[in-house]
Amino acid sequence: MDPERPRFGFPKRYRLLKRTQFLAVQASPNRFVSKHLVFLFTENSLGHVRVGFTVSKRHGKAVVRNGIKRRLRSAVRHLMPELHELNLDVVIIPRVGTASRRSIELQAEAESFLQRMRRR
RNA sequence: GAGGGAGGGCGGGCAGCCGCCCCGAACCGGGGAGGAAAGUCCGGGCUCCACAGGGCAGGGUGCUGGAUAACGUCCAGUCGGGGAAACCCGAAGGAAAGUGCCACAGAAAACAAACCGCCGGACCUUCGGGUCCGGUAAGGGUGAAACGGUGAGGUAAGAGCUCACCAGCGGCUCGGGUGACCGGGCCGGCUUGGCAAACCCCACCCGGAGCAAGACCAAAUAGGGGAGCGUGACGAGGGCGGCCCGCCCCAGGCUCCCGGGUAGGUCGCUCGAGGCUCGGAGCAAUCUGAGUCCCAGAGGAAUGGUUGCCGCCCGUUCGCGGGCACAGAACCCGGCUUAUACCCCUCCCCCCUCC
RNA sequence: GGCCCUAUCGUCUAGCGGUUAGGACGGCGGCCUCUCACGCCGCAAGCUGGAGUUCGAUUCUCCAUAGGGUCA
Numbered sequence: 001m002d003p004e005r006p007r008f009g010f011p012k013r014y015r016l017l018k019r020t021q022f023l024a025v026q027a028s029p030n031r032f033v034s035k036h037l038v039f040l041f042t043e044n045s046l047g048h049v050r051v052g053f054t055v056s057k058r059h060g061k062a063v064v065r066n067g068i069k070r071r072l073r074s075a076v077r078h079l080m081p082e083l084h085e086l087n088l089d090v091v092i093i094p095r096v097g098t099a100s101r102r103s104i105e106l107q108a109e110a111e112s113f114l115q116r117m118r119r120r
Numbered sequence: 121g122a123g124g125g126a127g128g129g130c131g132g133g134c135a136g137c138c139g140c141c142c143c144g145a146a147c148c149g150g151g152g153a154g155g156a157a158a159g160u161c162c163g164g165g166c167u168c169c170a171c172a173g174g175g176c177a178g179g180g181u182g183c184u185g186g187a188u189a190a191c192g193u194c195c196a197g198u199c200g201g202g203g204a205a206a207c208c209c210g211a212a213g214g215a216a217a218g219u220g221c222c223a224c225a226g227a228a229a230a231c232a233a234a235c236c237g238c239c240g241g242a243c244c245u246u247c248g249g250g251u252c253c254g255g256u257a258a259g260g261g262u263g264a265a266a267c268g269g270u271g272a273g274g275u276a277a278g279a280g281c282u283c284a285c286c287a288g289c290g291g292c293u294c295g296g297g298u299g300a301c302c303g304g305g306c307c308g309g310c311u312u313g314g315c316a317a318a319c320c321c322c323a324c325c326c327g328g329a330g331c332a333a334g335a336c337c338a339a340a341u342a343g344g345g346g347a348g349c350g351u352g353a354c355g356a357g358g359g360c361g362g363c364c365c366g367c368c369c370c371a372g373g374c375u376c377c378c379g380g381g382u383a384g385g386u387c388g389c390u391c392g393a394g395g396c397u398c399g400g401a402g403c404a405a406u407c408u409g410a411g412u413c414c415c416a417g418a419g420g421a422a423u424g425g426u427u428g429c430c431g432c433c434c435g436u437u438c439g440c441g442g443g444c445a446c447a448g449a450a451c452c453c454g455g456c457u458u459a460u461a462c463c464c465c466u467c468c469c470c471c472c473u474c475c
Numbered sequence: 476g477g478c479c480c481u482a483u484c485g486u487c488u489a490g491c492g493g494u495u496a497g498g499a500c501g502g503c504g505g506c507c508u509c510u511c512a513c514g515c516c517g518c519a520a521g522c523u524g525g526a527g528u529u530c531g532a533u534u535c536u537c538c539a540u541a542g543g544g545u546c547a
Contacts, residue, residue, distance in 0.1 A: 008138055009139065009140085010140070011139095017419090017421095018420075019420065020383095055420095061448090062447085063447055066448060067448095069420095070140095070424050070425070071424090074138090074139080074425040074426080075425090078138080078139095078425085078426095102426095103425055104425095
């Protein structure tokens with residue numbers, strides 16, 4: 001494992017970076033749905049978690065979609081100390097209405113996903 | 121003080137905590153969204169493809185001069201239109217090269233012609249007028265638009281038929297201007313509709329595609345070419361031969377090499393028609409000299425999340441609550457167009473009041 | 476990110492600068508039938524928005540908006 005454990009950081013090695021990686025996660029049947037977010041996930045063998053976001057054009061124009069991604073990223077990185085040792089690839093897809101939600105609300109939903117995964 | 125016109129600036133500020141992307145000998149330092157980054161409507165650089173030259177087709181532009189790498193952009197002017205003015209708007213060449221169109225109405229929509237009329241003559245007449253022939257285009261009415269306008273002469277009635285002035289056209293000419301054009305003089309025939317963002321003519325410009333361009337490295341799998349080794353044992357195919365034997369070719373196997381090329385990776389990728397300061401030329405657009413600075417380069421895509429204070433705006437039960445535009449780089453530049461809260465600055469016009 | 480295309484009743488579509496903007500399906504009303512369907516007759520409803528050219532624009536030009544296609 002990494003000698004320096006991440007605290008609240010969210011560097012590239014904890015992210016999904018390729019279209020094929022996203023497609024692999026989306027092909028799996030595992031999902032968890034909260035009020036504003038959909039979590040798709042599949043197991044990996046890396047010893048840590050990887051997270052990616054998919055924000056479709058349905059949410060609005062570029063400035064709105066960027067805002068959603070930034071708040072999602074902030075929500076996830078604040079959970080990284082607990083989240084990072086899950087052996088999962090996760091794709092988080094916002095549902096309609098996410099644009100008006102604050103970062104702290106999205107973080108709470110991600111936390112409920114985290115609790116669910118820990119019980120598995 | 122009220123209203124209006126032209127142009128420009130800004131695009132909330134400071135601090136704490138936690139983060140992200142890129143660069144650099146790297147737990148530290150440096151940099152990190154816009155005036156529109158947007159729409160993709162034009163133009164250029166760059167890259168690949170095509171190409172002797174010229175023409176045709178197709179597309180674009182369209183007053184003049186200038187600026188520029190280039191433009192459909194910009195600047196300065198000309199003319200036309202709007203406005204009381206400041207000022208604004210204009211795809212603004214050619215309609216006496218040709219073709220076409222001009223609905224409805226109207227007699228007639230561009231060749232000239234004549235419905236109601238007006239006038240003269242002949243004939244008829246129930247004395248109201250009618251028919252025919254000829255002259256005419258002043259008046260009526262239609263239309264978006266009707267073949268110059270006003271006045272006088274002239275006439276049977278009229279008419280550029282004649283004359284004066286005006287408008288317009290053509291030619292010659294003088295002055296000013298680089299030019300578009302402007303101002304003036306003389307002469308002529310007397311008068312010519314609109315539409316070219318209809319076809320078209322004329323002048324000028326344009327090869328095509330686009331960084332998902334393109335260049336390099338290069339798995340796995342399939343297939344191509346070549347070399348070597350080996351098999352050809354039953355049997356099949358081809359060649360030598362009429363047939364057999366025999367020999368050769370071919371086929372399957374293994375090893376190696378070569379080339380194309382997919383996934384993937386690297387480059388292209390940011391120093392540039394660059395920014396800032398001070399000068400110089402020019403009315404200006406812009407050009408130019410010196411000094412100085414390095415200022416995003418990702419690739420499921422960073423430039424943020426959160427808290428506090430202050431500043432505006434709205435609401436307020438005076439505790440506070442809510443809001444702060446339009447909008448997010450993707451090869452790079454020059455323009456155009458569109459979106460944009462609050463606030464600030466400069467100049468100009470007109471009106472009112474006061475000095 | 477680049478390059479293209481389209482826009483006409485609720486839907487699918489015609490439309491030579493002057494049209495009452497035409498048709499089909501659907502809708503509504505009526506006739507027919509014991510009733511429904513079929514059939515017949517009738518009605519309502521439309522040019523994406525803004526400028527410009529023209530006497531006149533759904534049509535021509537420009538700008539915008541909204542959809543859609545295509546290239547890894």
